[in-house]
Amino acid sequence: DVKVTQSSRYLVKRTGEKVFLECVQDMDHENMFWYRQDPGLGLRLIYFSYDVKMKEKGDIPEGYSVSREKKERFSLILESASTNQTSMYLCASQGRDEQFFGPGTRLTVL
């Protein structure tokens, strides 16, 4: 079974803090993704990576950056957290076609 883990289930940060969300997969997948999910807006793609050190912007990259130094690990960085970044953040790893999701991190920015 594919396993995708995320560093925290719940996180509370203050406005202006730098926030790191980490995701690890154990299936040697090339592709990894970061989404945010908000009520009524569905899943929105922030960034994805198709190889180590490779990244591509998704639909809503503003205010975020990513890092992929190792194949199994994909990090999402909020350089200066703002209240409108309060959301559920989901990491996914993709094999042939199918994406498998981690448990999610519910981030609250105060």
Next chain:
Amino acid sequence: QKEVEQNSGPLSVPEGAIASLNCTYSDRGSQSFFWYRQYSGKSPELIMSIYSNGDKEDGRFTAQLNKASQYVSLLIRDSQPSDSATYLCAVDTGRRALTFGSGTRLQVQP
């Protein structure tokens, strides 16, 4: 026009009935289609994938694909209260990342 459209629901069906969930997509070149189930507060879980026209059955679930009509559906036979969740349709539009619909909330009434 959204790339992947779903009726947000809620779709309410009695226990034991067939639930029919529908999804339309705009990109004619799409090749791969997926259904995810998401319980409240949890991350999406892959339940079906379909790649060619016709029906694909897996237990109580049947996915149907009609590429000419750009339409994919999910049928759940003998619906159970435990099937109550939001069902997300996802389409591979060839840009490496999946495009998700906003989801249909299904309620199965005991």
